[in-house]
Amino acid sequence: MSEVNLRRATSLDEALGILRDENRAPIAGATDVYVALNYGTTGVRQFLDIWALDELRTIVKRDDTLVIGALTSYTSLIESHLVAEHVPMLAEASRLVGGVQIQNRGTLGGNVANGSPAADGVPVLAAVDAVIVLRSIDGERRVSVNEYYTGYRKTVMRPDELIVAIEIAPVEGKQWFRKVGTRAAQAISKVVMAAVRSDSPKIAFGSVAATIVRVPETEKALASGKSIEEAVEILGRELKPIDDVRSTADYRRRVAMNLLKRFWSDTA
């Protein structure tokens, strides 16, 4: 493999300047990128190391909105009182990411940026309509996480932009999260579901499509008062999972349907 080049930024302004002038992929905790490098599954060799940008490690409440810095680790999410109060299912999801070693390095911004359809944190963000804050040297823009992904590992982020924060408005309703994998720790998900029970339920799935998905047909059915049995049937038609090394499409669809049923009875 040709030599990997890592340039280290020590401030956000410096990082944004480098991203404007050079074609470099941002790297934070490296928990995904270095696996890809070790296994030769990425061709990227030019990186910008943003791990030192402590200014992106804050969790604050601005008005009623929770603002999570992009470099916040899963460990920090698990330990945060604000996260526990505002979006407890994000802490729950974080506990199921890898083991302690990965939770110490993996970041929420990295989980979003990496764009894996099996990301554990992103379904939670999708179910609460989180907003991704992107910054470049020219300014800042906000994109709903549900409009962030355009295809398998493809996002609307430009090469000169950096994810600086994730914003979560107050969540109305009961939160519910489940990860189904081979093992509690250290297993990539077969199916992940995150949902909020309210008059208009919000339901997101991971590992069942090329991106993290919401299921609008199923949500509409539940919001309009259809029975959970009908909603489960609709979900079965709405989801288009794939076969891969971790699972079959049929299995994923069945598990997703079962999870929806479980969500509904658990939050009744």
Added chain:
Amino acid sequence: MQFTLNGKATEIAGNPASRLIDVLREECLMTGVKEGCGEGECGACTVLIDGEPVCSCIIPAGQVEGADVVTIEGLGGKHPLQELFMNEVGAQCGICTPGMIMAAMKLGDKPTLEEVKVALAGNLCRCTGYSAIYRAVMKWKGMPEPENADKLVIVE
């Protein structure tokens, strides 16, 4: 790169993109750091950075600039948990052992068996078996020997 390694100021030339495990093993000669999977799954390469267990096989060495790094060698070879891993037969082939011990360093006082299992969830053992490992850690913490330490725990 300048960092503290097992209490000593250390300076390394070379590519900051090198994997931390390679720098620790090949340049610093800390060969107690083991490589298992090379993808952050097995925990054999666990070291402490500023007191936190991390997988050194998926960390760019440049990221330990200014940090405090501790490998199994930093425990000195006579650490009570090292002794207990020997006496309780918590090590068979030994590849997972340094990582297990380093991950256990983060445990607080009087952990429950469940807390030990969570702390070591990122460390895989394929031959010793987990009961002897949990027994060693619980004894180290002065906790009663766990019954059914190898019972499956279903995490909801």
